[in-house]
Amino acid sequence: MIKLFRFLRPYRWYVAIILVLVLLQSLSDLYLPTLMADIVDTGIVKGDTNYIIRVGGFMLLIAVGGALCTVVASYFSAKTAIGFGRIVRARIFNRVEQFSLHEFDKVGTASLITRTTNDTTQVQQVLIIMLRMMISAPMMCIGGIIMALSQDVQLSWVFVASIPIIILTILIITGRAIPLFKIMQGKIDKLNLVLDEGLTGVRVIRSFDRINLEEERFDRANLDLTDTAIKVNRTIAALMPMMMLLLNFTSIAIFWFGSIRINNGDMQVGSLIAFLQYAMQIMFSLIMVSMMFVMLPRASASAERINEVLEINPEIVDTSNPQLAEDQRGYVEFRNVTFSYPGAEQPALSNISFKANPGEVTAIIGGTGAGKSTLVGLLPRFYDIDDGAILIDGVDLRELTQEHLRSKIGFVPQKAVLFSGTIEENIRYGKETASFEEVEYAARIAQATEFISEMKDGFNSIIAQGGNNVSGGQKQRLSIARALVRKPEIYVFDDSFSALDFKTDAKLRAALKNETRTSTVFIVAQRVSTVMDADRIVVLDEGRVVGIGNHRELMKTSTVYREIVSSQLSMEEIAS
Incomplete structure (x- = not known):
């Protein structure tokens, strides 16, 4: 996961601001219990109202400052994490665009979609928590221990017993969860694959009356993912009750031994209150760390999958x-x-x-x-x-x-592929700078103007995702028009006339003969x-x-x- 942090470089100043703000907020939280102890031991015990008001006002000022630091740090954390996610998604997409068809087959389309969306989101979410907690939690824990020692050294022996147990609990639970998170991301890949096949192949599924079979496939993949997710969440769900149980036992121990020390005159009431607050801060900082450990395994698994894509060296690269x-x-x-x-x-x-x-x-x-x-x-x-x-x-x-190389070629694939958008945009895909006259001319040569003119909005008619609102022959003619508008040196028609009737096929080939007379044509x-x-x-x-x-x-x-x-x-x- 650390490898991905290189994409935080554009936001390094934001990260620095966040760390400073979190540091200030942590210092304010650590200072407040000491002020509370002073109010109790000096102000309340001695009945000094002015001291209570003065120190209380100072406490309010520090609390407001800490709250402002928290709000601003949260804003910059969210902005940094969102920007980081945008960069990672763009890097994955750009790398995938360089892949050969072999690499596409090797990773799988469904898995690439999961890695670009779900995996990136997992890393993005844990980054927000890390920016807020990676300084705050350790500082609150270490600072809380130091401040607790300043209140009463003898009572601090409670931490010697409780903190190792808490850390051991975190390690045991997260150690069991990490392998399950990796398995779960693989199950999401499988579910996406089944879903993609079920949606893109809906016509075949219905024509062969296999709806029930596809429902069963989806249910199996969905149930498989659900079972794994339940197993993970059961493991993680045990963490918080265990932490709260240990926190409560620690509080009981502090009250028990603290009351004995107050009764013996070795400790003041304000110091016990402050000590208890520092104990809560230490425990909650460990809970924050445990929350990071909950999300970190899944984010780590996701980061590993993202790095796998980014580290694939495309087989086909330009010569130096x-x-x-x-x-x-x-x-x-x-x-x-x-x-x-x-x-x-x-x-x-x-x-x-x-x-x-x-x-x-x-x-x-x-x-x-x-x-x-x-x-x-x-x-x-x-x-x-x-x-x-x-x-x-x-x-x-x-x-x-x-x-x-590819600027020389107009390629019409065996399976006609159209993109969501207008007919004009699909034809202009072959040449971004093409004028409307060039688009119209290419459509006329491809024998597509007849059915385009019959559509409600003509060249502005919308093509649905995958071209599902036009026939196979219409798809092929639009694909041919897309190649023609490019006016390439080499035309490649890969079984591009198979869906055309003989009359349209003959007219199209006659029109193509004049249009491609100076080009090399492969059919x-x-x-x-x-x-x-x-x-x-x-x-x-x-x-x-x-x-x-x-x-x-x-x-x-x-x-x-x-x-x-x-x-x-x-x-x-x-x-x-």
């Missing part, structure tokens, strides 16, 4: 001496490329070699699991290859900065009709290239391609 691509536009070459997913026994792609030039359409086709999406996913450098090289305009893409498709007109068709089978050429050439030379064609087209269509 980045190059600029040569003065060319969109020349792509795969040179003996081999790639394996982390932990896989066999490469997903093996010895892939081909070239793609501007003004050409390169289609990627093959059976399920052949490696089509994996191949085009290497272009934006979602993963780094194991062997070989991918050249963009003559430069290995690993020698380019990720920003420069991953299942339909043969989508790739028949491509300048170059790369046929993949089990991660290997088994054919390269146009449609007519491959019909003569590639058995795999002929099988794919014959499975989709009639003999008359093949002959034509």
Whole structure:
């Protein structure tokens, strides 16, 4: 958890102010019982009213000053903790944005959400307590002992018996709680995962009538978390009653032995009152410490999980001496490329070699699991290859900065992803500075203007979270428009026409042909009709290239391609 305190640097002056204010408040609290003893022993016993009023007024002044210090310290503590939480959340998000897809898979989306929200909140809450108590509690305890000794040394032997028992109680209870807090954060991850799957997959769940099954999954995860939370809270709940029991026994012992010393004339009544107040301050400071120990284990577990994310070094990083691509536009070459997913026994792609030039359409086709999406996913450098090289305009893409590389590419993923906001904002996501005319033009090329115009607010119509208020085909067309508005050098369409009807597909490809005539185009498709007109068709089978050429050439030379064609087209269509 100490590692995270480096993010307090912007608030170091606030922390200094808080510590000074807490110190002053602690001093005022320690001084008040001594003044009370003076009022009793000097003012009340001797009947000196003026002394009572004078010292009482001084006590009031100190009490008000201490209260003001408490209020201001609380304000700055809250401000510091909230700012700290904002910085930590931003650091987590920024680090996660640098992760490769492998690192996303390794940690898990649900866990990353928990670490950014719940775990950060836990650390934030304990920071407020620490800022208020890490000076106050030790000072009240040590100062209280010193001031109690100044009142009566003999009576202070009560603390020798009680304080070790209190400390031992705190250590035993918190020692049992720490492992449970770590387990509980893992249970929250699991609950978030089940909840996320239940919400995002609601259509599939309902279509297969699996609502009861999902309810049972959620109930199991929820009950698992609840049982762990109950176990933790039962452990922690024992702390406060134990502390109060020990506090009360200590008070009884002080009264018992104090009354004997007063009866023997070894102690005054005011000193006993002051001593008892100092004993209460010592005990309450230990209770404050115990409260810190209650929250610290969970915050410590949360901090450890946050640090795990922040300490992950992204696999894909920019080279220290980045190059600029040569003065060319969109020349792509795969040179003996081999790639394996982390932990896989066999490469997903093996010895892939081909070239793609501007003004050409390169289609990627093959059976399920052949490696089509994996191949085009290497272009934006979602993963780094194991062997070989991918050249963009003559430069290995690993020698380019990720920003420069991706600025050249308009990527339309296999699963169309839209963001909450307007249609215009979703299309402009591809180019932040795009004018409305550019947005409208991109939508027209993507064959999206027809359904957009039918919507109530046109381009200002709101897209729901995940694009749940538009159809699959409409999602794909908006995703294509988002890539088109960018006017990139390289277009990648990863099975981006699968949800379109044949008429819309044909119109879209005809419009794209004119729009992308100076760019390099990659199309991953299942339909043969989508790739028949491509300048170059790369046929993949089990991660290997088994054919390269146009449609007519491959019909003569590639058995795999002929099988794919014959499975989709009639003999008359093949002959034509």
